[in-house]
Amino acid sequence: MNASAWQMLLDGAWTTIWISGVSIAMGVIAGLIIALIRIARIPVVDQILVLYISLARATPLVTLALFIFLSAPTFGLSLNRNVAGILALTLNTTAFNAEIWRSAFRNFSREQREAAMATGMTPWITFRRIMLPQMMITSLPGLINEMSFLIKGSPAIAVIGIVDLTRVTNRISAVTYEPLPPILVACALYMAVIGCLVWLQRIAERRANRLAM
Amino acid sequence: MFEKSTSGPAGSGQPTPEQSALERTAPDDAARSDRIAVSIRHLSKSFDGVEVLRDVDLEVREGDVVTILGSSGSGKSTLLRCINWLERPDSGSIHIGGQRIGVNDAGRPMPVRELAKVRARTGMVFQSFNLWPHLNVLHNVTEAPIHVLGKSKAEAEALARDLLEKVGMSPKADAYPSTLSGGQKQRVAIARALAMQPEVMLFDEPTSALDPELVGEVLAVIKDLSAEGYTMVIVTHEMAFARAVSDQVVFLEKGLIIEQADPETFFTHASTERVRQFLERNEG
Numbered sequence: 001m002n003a004s005a006w007q008m009l010l011d012g013a014w015t016t017i018w019i020s021g022v023s024i025a026m027g028v029i030a031g032l033i034i035a036l037i038r039i040a041r042i043p044v045v046d047q048i049l050v051l052y053i054s055l056a057r058a059t060p061l062v063t064l065a066l067f068i069f070l071s072a073p074t075f076g077l078s079l080n081r082n083v084a085g086i087l088a089l090t091l092n093t094t095a096f097n098a099e100i101w102r103s104a105f106r107n108f109s110r111e112q113r114e115a116a117m118a119t120g121m122t123p124w125i126t127f128r129r130i131m132l133p134q135m136m137i138t139s140l141p142g143l144i145n146e147m148s149f150l151i152k153g154s155p156a157i158a159v160i161g162i163v164d165l166t167r168v169t170n171r172i173s174a175v176t177y178e179p180l181p182p183i184l185v186a187c188a189l190y191m192a193v194i195g196c197l198v199w200l201q202r203i204a205e206r207r208a209n210r211l212a213m
Numbered sequence: 214m215f216e217k218s219t220s221g222p223a224g225s226g227q228p229t230p231e232q233s234a235l236e237r238t239a240p241d242d243a244a245r246s247d248r249i250a251v252s253i254r255h256l257s258k259s260f261d262g263v264e265v266l267r268d269v270d271l272e273v274r275e276g277d278v279v280t281i282l283g284s285s286g287s288g289k290s291t292l293l294r295c296i297n298w299l300e301r302p303d304s305g306s307i308h309i310g311g312q313r314i315g316v317n318d319a320g321r322p323m324p325v326r327e328l329a330k331v332r333a334r335t336g337m338v339f340q341s342f343n344l345w346p347h348l349n350v351l352h353n354v355t356e357a358p359i360h361v362l363g364k365s366k367a368e369a370e371a372l373a374r375d376l377l378e379k380v381g382m383s384p385k386a387d388a389y390p391s392t393l394s395g396g397q398k399q400r401v402a403i404a405r406a407l408a409m410q411p412e413v414m415l416f417d418e419p420t421s422a423l424d425p426e427l428v429g430e431v432l433a434v435i436k437d438l439s440a441e442g443y444t445m446v447i448v449t450h451e452m453a454f455a456r457a458v459s460d461q462v463v464f465l466e467k468g469l470i471i472e473q474a475d476p477e478t479f480f481t482h483a484s485t486e487r488v489r490q491f492l493e494r495n496e497g
Binding site for chain 1: 297299325326329330332333334335336337339341343344345346347356357360361391402405406408409
């Protein structure tokens with residue numbers, strides 16, 4: 001592999017990282033918001049969200065990315081590939097994250113909530129100051145698991161023409177006729193990114209030990 | 214066991230009331246106020262068709278300590294939890310310092326913010342402590358004053374340190390709840406409730422989850438509070454403690470108050486057979 005191949009690999013890696021990163025950030029927050037709306041059990045809205053979650057969980061990423069990219073013009077939207085890719089990844093991961101947040105909320109200690117209410121905290125202060133900090137720690141293993149699924153599933157966005165870390169290996173081997181070296185490098189780069197997430201998870205677990213009453 | 218551990222205010226390193234920076238204008242017995250801290254009228258509550266409270270009336274005067282006794286399932290915890298609306302009664306009314314809780318002037322359920330404000334006038338101590346495990350001892354105590362009352366961090370921490378001193382937990386201010394013993398957790402929980410400077414303290418079986426040798430340290434703290442003139446409603450199984458600390462003893466049986474008297478009368482000349490039976494079984 002020559003210098004330009006390396007450059008292409010790093011560019012591909014960067015594309016994977018930023019598109020996944022943006023999708024993860026939006027997906028974690030949107031998942032929390034959807035979980036909270038579902039917990040409020042607003043009629044109709046709740047049914048719509050349930051439908052969305054089951055659809056998003058049942059649709060392969062490749063299909064979802066294609067659908068968004070190809071159907072956007074029908075709705076009068078011209079989506080750039082990156083936006084379509086981020087949208088597909090976010091819609092997918094949000095559904096899973098919403099379920100993770102919702103279970104953290106539902107399993108939260110009733111006693112701790114009562115203690116908060118007894119000191120005069122409103123439900124919002126209770127959520128923000130007492131529940132959310134603990135839910136973040138208890139949900140983190142599940143969320144990080146979902147993040148690594150998203151990163152590993154991200155090559156799906158190549159279907160709409162985004163040159164990500166996996167797609168770029170194809171392009172290099174099309175020139176060099178040596179598919180193995182770029183793929184090995186790509187694997188190593190994926191492992192490095194996932195490794196960072198696992199490391200984060202360890203830190204979270206150490207902090208979580210304190211929560212064991 | 215009990216007499217031994219609470220014989221003196223210095224029992225477990227407690228500051229005497231004179232040392233306390235938080236000492237209230239404690240009305241002594243002679244000058245006891247006649248103002249009503251808690252007023253409960255015609256309170257009824259059922260769970261799944263079982264009547265847990267039946268038309269309960271109770272008044273707690275400011276500065277009084279009222280203990281609620283009764284066998285398990287008699288409704289005493291439910292009664293206490295209704296006072297700060299953790300349990301919603303089916304009918305009847307509760308006033309905290311003249312302010313009705315749970316129902317607004319229009320007769321409708323209170324909006325959450327308003328309810329939170331009335332709740333803040335009471336402090337509650339739970340059987341299983343219910344400390345917040347993600348916060349250290351100091352921050353467990355400062356959390357509500359900062360985020361409910363809007364106190365500054367410095368002000369809340371100064372108050373918290375005084376209260377931790379009062380309950381003998383200053384050395385553990387930076388510790389996390391998971392590292393504390395049950396008795397220590399409960400003393401922090403008491404400081405947390407006091408930090409809101411409530412008009413009434415509610416204790417829901419504060420020593421029932423403790424190892425026997427840790428009961429004394431918690432009872433000693435509660436006894437100090439009664440000496441300082443705090444208004445308290447206490448659900449307990451500790452008979453000797455109830456006798457020593459109460460101004461009024463209430464006995465609940467199947468959701469009804471069947472005996473209500475000063476502790477001397479209650480423990481020596483109970484008028485109902487059921488109470489005499491209960492006391493015999495719980496002797497010693």
